[in-house]
Amino acid sequence: MTRKYVIGTRGSDLALWQANLVRTRLESLFTEQEFEIKVIRTTGDQLLDIALSKIGDKGLFTRQIETALLNGEIDFAVHSLKDLQTVQPDGLIIGAVCDRETANDVFISKTHKSIDELPAGARVATGSLRRKSQLLNFRPDLEIVEIRGNVPTRLKKFQESDLDGLILAYAGIFRLGLEKSVSQLIPFSVMLPAVGQGAVAVEIREGDGEVLELAAKLESGPTRVCITAERSFLRRLEGGCQVPIGAYATIDGGNLHLEGMVGSLDGNVIFRESISGGTDEAEGLGTRLAEQLIEKGAAELLEETRIKIESSSEATM
Numbered sequence: 001m002t003r004k005y006v007i008g009t010r011g012s013d014l015a016l017w018q019a020n021l022v023r024t025r026l027e028s029l030f031t032e033q034e035f036e037i038k039v040i041r042t043t044g045d046q047l048l049d050i051a052l053s054k055i056g057d058k059g060l061f062t063r064q065i066e067t068a069l070l071n072g073e074i075d076f077a078v079h080s081l082k083d084l085q086t087v088q089p090d091g092l093i094i095g096a097v098c099d100r101e102t103a104n105d106v107f108i109s110k111t112h113k114s115i116d117e118l119p120a121g122a123r124v125a126t127g128s129l130r131r132k133s134q135l136l137n138f139r140p141d142l143e144i145v146e147i148r149g150n151v152p153t154r155l156k157k158f159q160e161s162d163l164d165g166l167i168l169a170y171a172g173i174f175r176l177g178l179e180k181s182v183s184q185l186i187p188f189s190v191m192l193p194a195v196g197q198g199a200v201a202v203e204i205r206e207g208d209g210e211v212l213e214l215a216a217k218l219e220s221g222p223t224r225v226c227i228t229a230e231r232s233f234l235r236r237l238e239g240g241c242q243v244p245i246g247a248y249a250t251i252d253g254g255n256l257h258l259e260g261m262v263g264s265l266d267g268n269v270i271f272r273e274s275i276s277g278g279t280d281e282a283e284g285l286g287t288r289l290a291e292q293l294i295e296k297g298a299a300e301l302l303e304e305t306r307i308k309i310e311s312s313s314e315a316t317m
Helices: 013-029 063-070 129-138 151-159 170-175 209-218 221-237 279-296 298-315
Strands: 004-009 034-039 076-080 092-097 105-108 123-125 143-145 165-169 200-205 245-252 255-263 270-278
Touching: 004 013, 004 063, 013 034, 013 076, 013 151, 013 170, 013 200, 013 209, 063 076, 063 092, 063 200, 092 209, 092 221, 105 170, 123 151, 129 143, 129 245, 129 255, 129 270, 151 165, 165 170, 200 209, 221 245, 221 255, 221 279, 221 298, 245 279, 255 279, 255 298, 270 279, 279 298
Parallel strands: 004 034, 004 076, 123 143, 123 165
Antiparallel strands: 076 200, 092 200, 105 165, 245 255, 255 270
């Protein structure tokens, strides 16, 4: 019996690309079923003129979509995995984690081929405190400028400005066919990505066996293992997009390697460690790596960062 399933997503070009990827794959696997896309506007899409760090909401790009899922208005919710909270709302689960795209950040410039080539005092745009912290740790002489908006919007703002550089995620650039704008794929030694960066998550209702059966066909087992470790690391640190935390996990044979960082807003302090173990230890490895950083002073650093962000937010209200 044919049924129409509804896929919920944000309305940005990248979000629609991801939703269409999921729909196309489902249509090819389940030819007798129908799948349609429903665009849902989130808080993060509405507050484009405010720095993410000053909004302080971990569900900025997901809450309205998750509400629609819980209410039965949609059957699947497609997200950039890095936007998801580390604990799913009651009644929801991640039904599938799709194959991950390259997780690096990229440097974009009109005149320079890499961050290393930038002159002292160069102005680089990013809306991410994680990127800002690591960039200033690598090049403390740079000036960081706040920028918001979806990928095409930020690129347009940059091209029309006198800024010297822009930092974005490679996955978004690649998926929108904008690779020609990239000057440098930033190595992980300089900048670890956001937790889950480059991965697409398909969220569904818990207990909905029919939808879970469909979603399971989209699952990438290796990606699930890696993001489980990364999300466990973030969960233990209780961090979100408003604090400088990065992590990246890889699998080599049966070995899982996880590297993570916590940094100060000015980049003067960076705690960075790595850990390895079996792929069946993903959850525990993430927790243990976080505890290693906590022992070094990461918890105090994160608390100082939150206080500074809150003070800054109050000052601008």
